Amino acid sequence: MPIIRRLPEALINRIAAGEVVERPASALKELIENAIDAGATRISIRIEEGGLALLEVTDDGCGMGPEEMALALERHATSKLPDEAIEQVATLGFRGEALPSIASVARLTLESRVRGVEQGWKRVVDHGALVEEGPAALPPGTRVRVEQLFGKVPARRKFLRSARSEYAACLDIVRRLAMARPDVGFTLEHGGRRILGLQGGEGLEARVAQIVDRALADNGVTIGLERGTMRLSGLAGLPTFNRGVADHQYLFVNGRPVKDRLLIGAVRGAYSGMLAHDRHAVLALFLELDPEDLDVNVHPAKTEVRFRDAPSVRGFIVSGLRDALSTGDKRSAQAPDASAMARWQVEPSAPEPEPRLSSIFTGRDWSSPGSSVRQPSSPWNTHVAEIFDAPQGRAEVAEPLPEETENFPLGIARGQVAQTYIVAEATDGLVIVDQHAAHERLVLERLRAARGTGEGASQALLMPEVVELDEPACDRLEDKAGDFAELGLSIERFGPGAMLVRAVPAILAKADPAALLQDLADDLAQHGESLLLGERIEHVLATMACHGSVRAGRTLSVPEMNALLREMERTPRSGQCNHGRPTWVKLSMGDVEKLFGRH
Known part of the structure; x- marks a missing residue:
């Protein structure tokens, strides 16, 4: 009979990392959420090789002291649950596993300074082992560097995708979190190149249009609906402003980016009868409801949620979207198709045609002095008939436009x-x-x-x-x-x-x-x-x-x-x-x- 034993702490952290840290984008998501929960107004992100070589997140939040930093690197230690009412959680993260899990599979450098304190502190953990600790010079806030992700776990690293694919996943995470918080400024650099530069304090619609598609501002309708404790806001594209894939649908619940089947189905239902089956709407929807009516502790990565009254939520979203579209969707896509407009070109000037003398002198035998000119094969009246038999256009007389136009x-x-x-x-x-x-x-x-x-x-x-x-x-x-x-x-x-x-x-x-x-x-x-x-x-x-x-x-x-x-x-x-x-x-x-x- 096998013997039951307690697992060592390092192995526990690696098992937890398998749930929380699937790829560089997963680690980046946890770090940015921590920065947002710390009250940051500006968040700077640096990535190298799609996050495989480096992930760095710097914020100007509240910061941590040395004792708090030590606790933050322990499992199940968090500042985001002031009591045991987990159903009342209002922050993005609350499990207390992200930092120790990341530190168990990478080299993590944590630097932080509390506002009003002259000196910051640094802790370096290399794949679960503390290797360095001491003072650090940095402005108020926190900086987290993650290097050599899965460097000592080759079984996990070989399942990662290419640097380009991992970068695309990281970019998607940053875009979603930046969209959820237009009051926070975000900058993103990849390989030394500036990718995003978003100023804080923008309106929700402006931030959504800036991230998703600038044309969405002119081809979308603003959503604003309340029913009881539920509130729906955001920006929804006109049905004619669509895409061939659903990658441009961004859904948020209480400020948390989610990929929920119920919400995706509600969007599809709202646009039914207005979109072809192979086309997808472009939108960003923000649903807010009482935390007690929502379970966000379904998945370790918190990308899935469970609603207490799912049919009501679905009906609320469908009716809200349809109401908004019924007021604004008399519009079509604002501009004609660019490729079609490109075909409207000035007719190029054609070379002068050669004189058709043969049509006039047809039949003349120039070698015979007694030959005479034969009549053209097509009489003039035939040409006239062709002109007047041509298709005639039908249009209204071009009178001045009436005033009521x-x-x-x-x-x-x-x-x-x-x-x-x-x-x-x-x-x-x-x-x-x-x-x-x-x-x-x-x-x-x-x-x-x-x-x-x-x-x-x-x-x-x-x-x-x-x-x-x-x-x-x-x-x-x-x-x-x-x-x-x-x-x-x-x-x-x-x-x-x-x-x-x-x-x-x-x-x-x-x-x-x-x-x-x-x-x-x-x-x-x-x-x-x-x-x-x-x-x-x-x-x-x-x-x-x-x-x-x-x-x-x-x-x-x-x-x-x-x-x-x-x-x-x-x-x-x-x-x-x-x-x-x-x-x-x-x-x-x-x-x-x-x-x-x-x-």
Whole structure:
């Protein structure tokens, strides 16, 4: 029988390091969080070789005395929990394992000076062993150097990625923590090169746009919503301002950067019907709620959280995002695609064509003196007919813009191009509208409005339909039958392995009840909550809107074009179609003048 024994302190620290310090970015995260919790207003970060050779974090926080520095290098010693109420923690870190764990797998130099004290102190720990201690000269605050990470643990070091990959992970950590604290200044150097230089005291929106994408400020909406003890703030990009990957979604809970599946799913749900499946929103969301409603002690790295009332949090985020987008997303992406604009070029001057004498003197036999000139093969009247038979444009008479145009952001229709695009003149530029994409959005919003008012919410089937499913699926559907009934879906149990559908939502009248119930049963099995009937309805609504909208290739009259423009100005989310593509773009008068060299 194996003997139970106590592990040596050095091995305990290395085991803890395996949980806390996975890579250089993990160690950097802990050091920056310590600096923030120390009340720093400026944090300077230096990295060499992606953090494999050096990580250095310097702050101007409260600092530590020699005795506190010794305690900080012991396991489970922390200043961030004044009592045993761990659920009330308000700091970023609180486990008290970061410094001793890092020191057990690297050479760590800790220097600190308390404000008002003439001299600082230094402690150097090399892979768990104290090798140097004494006075140090530095300004008030703390400086931590981590060198030779995993230098004596080759089994761990060989699993690290390249210096470039590790640097990318470190940069992501710095960006996220800097975004969470716009009141703190951050500088980042890598290999002697300045990467970031952020001044403290910026507003939240300015800091987010500076880090994520400067164009986000012009292509996003500000979030600000409160419900009970929950508060949601941040900056969300318009659906037309999207990316092919989800790397530009930054989520924070009580100031802590997290990567939580519930929050990611809530963002996806809020943008459903506005983005294509392979596109992702660009945003930074900051959720604040009572610490008692949140468990941040789920993972050693504190990147995951658990909510006491997860459905309420999800609903709050979805509704908050949708409300914000409904007020600001009549806009499309602010500028036309750069590559498309580059194609607007002045036609290069072509060389003068050679005279086509053969068309005039065709048939003349110059070797024969009696030969005469033959008539051209194409008579003049044929040329004239070709000119007048050429396709004719159709546009409104170019009358002066009426005074009320100032109230029409999308301008007055002037014509139609390729039976697909409406060309309109606004007071500040030229607007081009995709008629199918625009009308598709308008139809979808009408269907949503009808659903919201309950008009024709449910439609009874002429003959109730029996849907056969396995018994566990029927059990799940039966448990949620009351919730489904509120949305117009009336179902009841019909034996061990079947459900009876008596009525469906009116807007799903043409949907297949069997497919609908199968999808709902699968969703309940996967998620455990009936959150997806509404999303299923949204998907069907989007499909109906696409088939019920004005198609490309249809000729519209000028009054029809103007009616479409006016409804777009009144309708939320009209800046993008149901697939996330822009419904209109605008060329400012300055852009038009540049095309003709008049600027």
